[in-house]
Amino acid sequence: MRTGRRPRALYLVPDFANPSGTSMPRAAREELLAVAAEEDLYLLEDNPYGLFTRSGDRPPTLKALDRHRRVVYLGSFAKTCFPGARVGYVLADQPVVGPDGATGVLADELSKIKSMTTVNTSPLAQAVVGGMLVTYGCRLRSANAERVERYRERLDTLLDALARHFPPGSGVTWNVPAGGYFLVLTVPFATGEAALTHCAREHGVLWTPMSYFYVDGGGERQIRLSCSYLTPDQIEEGVARLAAFIGSAG
Secondary structure, three states: OOOOOOOOEEEEOOOOOOOOOOOOOHHHHHHHHHHHHHHOOEEEEEOOOOOOEOOOOOOOOHHHHOOOOOEEEEEEOOOOOOHHHOOEEEEOOOEEEOOOOOEEEHHHHHHHHHHHHHOOOOHHHHHHHHHHHHHOOOOHHHHOHHHHHHHHHHHHHHHHHHHHHOOOOOOOEEOOOOEOOEEEEEOOOOOOHHHHHHHHHHHOOOOEEHHHHOOOOOOOOEEEEEOOOOOHHHHHHHHHHHHHHHHHHO
């Protein structure tokens, strides 16, 4: 803006975002859409985690609330079908006009550019994802019913274990995500590489320093925890070991 240039698009993950696990409230979504329409700004809504709610309820996507075609919706089958496939999709209904004056939609133009850039996505990977979708009537929610339950159990287990090991007054706090499988723990000491190395070597627990996610500083006393790949028993054991580390470090 200071150089006379203005932003044309904003990328965001409104649901259970990595690394924080936080979500954007509906009121904030509607306010953002109003600003986008007023400022001629496009919103790139990336939603890889949106299906994995803890309560079963979730706010509508930005795309669902969009009345002015300001949102380009990005989805991925990597979290919902088959991680190794690396297949995704885009909903982009914005009108575009070509050099010859022909009109079309942004999705078609993106498809052409994508094909030239990647020389097409693996047909085998697409067939695997397609077969999974056909099996469940082309409904991602049905295909992921078991996954949703599994991730919900794991996040609930993590939250319960944290509450037991870090009671009020312990100096340790955390956010409570409405879904997904990430959360942020705030601790009373610096959480850089030295602390991570010590925790991994002496206690057998890995986490990610939140400072890794900041450009200009921040998150120095915070860590990201992820529970997507762990069983409830492993989560219980991991939090117990983490509590031992924090007790020794704090």
